[in-house]
Amino acid sequence: MKSNTLEKFFTGKSKIVVENGKLNIKNLKKLRLTVDQLEMRIRNEGINKFDDIKFATIKPNGLLGFELAEDAKPLTIREFKTLMESYGFQPNNNHLSENTQSCSVSIFNEIKGKQKPENPKFK
Template sequence: IGAAVFVLAILVLEYVQVKSNALEKFITGKSKVVIENGQLDIKQLKKLRLTIDQLEMRLRNHGVAKLEHVKSATIEPNGQLGYELKESEKPLTIGEFKNLMNLYFPHLAQQLENSPPSDTGTQKDLFQEINYPKTDTPRYLQ
């Protein structure tokens, strides 16, 4: 009976959070901005009892080398760190690379689009089993 009451209470709380934004903020909280426009918010860090070293550690765990590379960062209600890099520090995407190739080397970009993809032969497609399931079971599993 106790487990059923507990599960029911969780379901009711989840339903209430979905239906009411104010109650969601009250129950789970909201994100706290710790870096805004590249500037640390020391007052917010003190409220969260988070040192600059701990913030830097979390950023390093996400692959950010320097604090100056971060445009904004938040501590989410679940304790996770969310961040956005400055424009000059964001990695180059394949789409941006293709646009640059088309802009500066249109002939080369067209040639690369028309060429067949190179097959190394040794690399296996990770999704091959999902996309093309085998019907026979390996002998050692029978």
């Protein structure tokens, strides 16, 4: 669609149902959604408490969109590496076994028929 107004008219727009851990009862009523149904959707996403949600919306297609609060976000590998480096620990790749390191054949070379990977040998 070329017009945002027409697109909103035909498809609808997202409604905020949780904001800073608090339920928006007004929008839940508009969506004809009970708190139990919302809890079920949130639990399906792996979230246990409303307090863990910065905001959550119900999209026009019925899917739940959400952003977690800062304290509830999972730790990423990049953040972990930064944290470890700030304490003076250097990343060490020696923990990889010989079998894992020998399987570094590109799958694209295999698909092109240039290189056949060796099966790893397990002890």
